Structure formats: structure tokens, C-alpha cells
Amino acid sequence: MRTLLFILITCLSTFTRAQDAEALFAAKLTDAQEKPASLAGFRGKPMIVNFWARWCSPCRDEMPEIRALENKYRAQGLAVVGIAIEENSANARDFLKAYEIEYPNFFAGARGTELLKALGNDKAGLPFTVFIDRQGKLIGHKLGRISRSELEAAADALLQ
Known part of the structure; x- marks a missing residue:
């Protein structure tokens, strides 16, 4: 239990009030x-x-972890969604196919920067991952590459 709590605190270290x-x-x-x-x-x-972009190396690094998480927790009701901070293009769709990403992905284009900021990412850096509970509250976020253990700890907490 302490290990899980530590992982949660580490994973969601950017917590602000919900x-x-x-x-x-x-x-x-x-x-x-x-x-x-x-x-x-x-x-x-x-x-x-x-939140991701094709040109973001850490985004590319974490995509297999996010794909694995979605496969593991889909049946338990966890929604995993990607939002590209770029325009919808054949290149972006090919990128998703190359990484075998099947979870829902959307394209924010130029509006993506404002959305990042609205969700607590003042620097609008990537990758950026947010955690939202069933009540629609943003309970945490992580700026930078997220690990499998961080993702799983967040998923377990969200599904409790």
C-alpha cells in the first residue's frame, strides 16, 4: 500500500486542488x-x-506504454484518449497507424496550446497527461514522459 501511495504521489506530483x-x-x-x-x-x-505531437520524441517514447495501458484497463471502464497538438493530416494518421494506436485520438491544431494552458500546463509543453475522475474533475496531471508504473498507478486510483 505504501508503495502504491508513493507511486501515486510521484505520478501526480503536479496536483493542485481538483x-x-x-x-x-x-x-x-x-x-x-x-x-x-x-x-x-x-x-x-x-x-x-x-497530449502529443509527431515531432515530440518523449511523446513517441511513451505511446507504446499508453497503448498497453488502454488494452489492460479498457474492460474496466477506463477511457484513454489522445489529443494531437497539430492539424489532422495524412502524416498524423499514418503516425498513429505506425504506432498501432487504436484508442480514440483527436486533433486540436493551433487551439491545442490554449487547451493545454486551461488544463494547468502553463508552459504548453509536451507530452502532457491529465487524469480526470468520474465527476469530471481534473485530479492531476503530468508534464513530461510518463512511465508504465505511473500510468498504472493513476488508472488504479481512477478506477477505485
């Missing part, structure tokens, strides 16, 4: 078919949302 994730649910995104999309359909689900 804040509403409404900016995320209200964001205007596009899906892989270039149609307008939003995350409103994910309300009420525990979520891990990862």
Missing part, C-alpha cells in the same frame, strides 16, 4: 475522419488524456 475539466469537454477538436468532434461523450468515465 478543478473542473470543462475546457476539455468543451474543446472543438476533429476526429481522424476530419469531422468536428468533442469529448463530451466521455463524461462520467474515468479518463487519462494524453
Whole structure:
């Protein structure tokens, strides 16, 4: 139990008081078919949302870990979502195929920077991962590459 608590504290060391994730649910995104999309359909689900870009080396490094997490926790009700801080393009879609990413991914384009800031990432750095509980509260975030153990600790906490 202490180990799990330590991992949670380490993983979510950027905790601030829980804040509403409404900016995320209200964001205007596009899906892989270039149609307008939003995350409103994910309300009420525990979520891990990862912001990425093709040119971001740590983003590429963590994608297999996030894919494995989504495969492991999907049946338990955890929603894993990716948001690209770039425009929807054939190159971006090919990138997702190359990494065998099947969990939902959306494209924020130039609006992505403002969304990052609204969720607590003042520097708008990548990668950036947020943790949202069933009540739609942003309970933590991590700026920088996230490890499998950090992801699993966050998933376990969100699913309790």
C-alpha cells in the first residue's frame, strides 16, 4: 500500500486542488475522419488524456506504454484518449497507424496550446497527461514522459 501511495504521489506530483475539466469537454477538436468532434461523450468515465505531437520524441517514447495501458484497463471502464497538438493530416494518421494506436485520438491544431494552458500546463509543453475522475474533475496531471508504473498507478486510483 505504501508503495502504491508513493507511486501515486510521484505520478501526480503536479496536483493542485481538483478543478473542473470543462475546457476539455468543451474543446472543438476533429476526429481522424476530419469531422468536428468533442469529448463530451466521455463524461462520467474515468479518463487519462494524453497530449502529443509527431515531432515530440518523449511523446513517441511513451505511446507504446499508453497503448498497453488502454488494452489492460479498457474492460474496466477506463477511457484513454489522445489529443494531437497539430492539424489532422495524412502524416498524423499514418503516425498513429505506425504506432498501432487504436484508442480514440483527436486533433486540436493551433487551439491545442490554449487547451493545454486551461488544463494547468502553463508552459504548453509536451507530452502532457491529465487524469480526470468520474465527476469530471481534473485530479492531476503530468508534464513530461510518463512511465508504465505511473500510468498504472493513476488508472488504479481512477478506477477505485
